[in-house]
Amino acid sequence: MSTFPWLKGHGTENDFVILPDPDGSLHGELDADLVRFLCDRHAGLGADGVLRVIQGDKQSYVEDGGDWFMDYRNADGSIAEMCGNGVRVFVKYLADAGLIDDKPVRVGTRAGIKEVSQNDDGTLTVDMGEPTLPGPAGIVVEANGHQWPAVHVDMGNPHAVAFVDNLGEPGNLCDQPTWSPTSAFPHGVNVEFVVRRDAHDVQMRVHERGSGETRSCGTGTCAVTVAAARQARDELPVTYRVGVPGGDVSVTWRADNHLELTGPAVLHARGDFDRAWLPA
Numbered sequence: 001m002s003t004f005p006w007l008k009g010h011g012t013e014n015d016f017v018i019l020p021d022p023d024g025s026l027h028g029e030l031d032a033d034l035v036r037f038l039c040d041r042h043a044g045l046g047a048d049g050v051l052r053v054i055q056g057d058k059q060s061y062v063e064d065g066g067d068w069f070m071d072y073r074n075a076d077g078s079i080a081e082m083c084g085n086g087v088r089v090f091v092k093y094l095a096d097a098g099l100i101d102d103k104p105v106r107v108g109t110r111a112g113i114k115e116v117s118q119n120d121d122g123t124l125t126v127d128m129g130e131p132t133l134p135g136p137a138g139i140v141v142e143a144n145g146h147q148w149p150a151v152h153v154d155m156g157n158p159h160a161v162a163f164v165d166n167l168g169e170p171g172n173l174c175d176q177p178t179w180s181p182t183s184a185f186p187h188g189v190n191v192e193f194v195v196r197r198d199a200h201d202v203q204m205r206v207h208e209r210g211s212g213e214t215r216s217c218g219t220g221t222c223a224v225t226v227a228a229a230r231q232a233r234d235e236l237p238v239t240y241r242v243g244v245p246g247g248d249v250s251v252t253w254r255a256d257n258h259l260e261l262t263g264p265a266v267l268h269a270r271g272d273f274d275r276a277w278l279p280a
């Protein structure tokens with residue numbers, strides 16, 4: 001086939017190129033160069049990442065691929081374990097394409113199975129699993145000449161959450177914030193900057209590993225909820241509204257220690273990509 005289909009979608013403006021590949025035949029073809037090209041906002045389609053959609057039993061990345069497996073790639077071509085906004089967009093695609101019914105779907109990811117439910121109001125809810133706080137204590141992140149203490153929250157992928165006085169402090173975030181000790185995040189880290197607006201209401205910005213500053217990060221909103229709830233000594237269950245530049249999501253930290261992320265998912269473009277257009 002000299003063309004392959006694509007769609008574009010976003011969750012609170014964290015945007016993705018979706019590559020339907022039910023039988024996994026794009027394996028090997030979807031290398032880092034192709035991902036970078038697809039995500040390029042000037043020469044490609046433009047996105048924060050790529051969601052490749054494979055039937056759970058047709059993938060070879062993890063033992064349990066679920067009903068459908070989400071092969072997630074960051075805009076720089078790197079592979080990430082999980083994407084909380086991406087998984088909602090992924091299920092929105094499956095539902096619109098008639099590939100699933102309205103029952104909860106088990107989505108395989110490199111961070112395990114995530115169950116996703118479609119709500120009557122059009123939002124989707126993801127069981128994001130349990131957070132871990134691997135530490136160490138004393139992490140500091142630095143951006144724009146400022147330093148802040150940060151907490152390491154792992155949501156399957158790594159996050160450093162820093163409370164700031166105002167969201168302008170970290171500057172334009174063109175560069176990756178730095179952190180110490182450097183050994184805390186040997187594989188890089190997503191960095192969230194947060195202000196508390198009310199008891200259970202926070203606003204954040206994020207610099208994503210492999211994608212730069214984005215308009216939202218679903219795993220990041222969960223990490224921020226964990227850091228905020230611990231800071232406030234909230235009892236579980238607790239629900240936070242988390243504002244991001246691209247909208248709002250709701251995160252519940254349940255009594256069984258699972259995080260539940262609810263937010264929108266939108267599909268907004270589709271087409272076919274001709275392989276002849278790929279750079280040599």
Ligand SMILES: N[C@@H](CCC[C@H](N)C(=O)O)C(=O)O
Nearest residue numbers: 080083084085157217218219
């Ligand atoms: N935007 C995502 C997270 C994508 C992966 C992240 N950049 C990483 O490298 O861990 C989300 O919505 O969670």
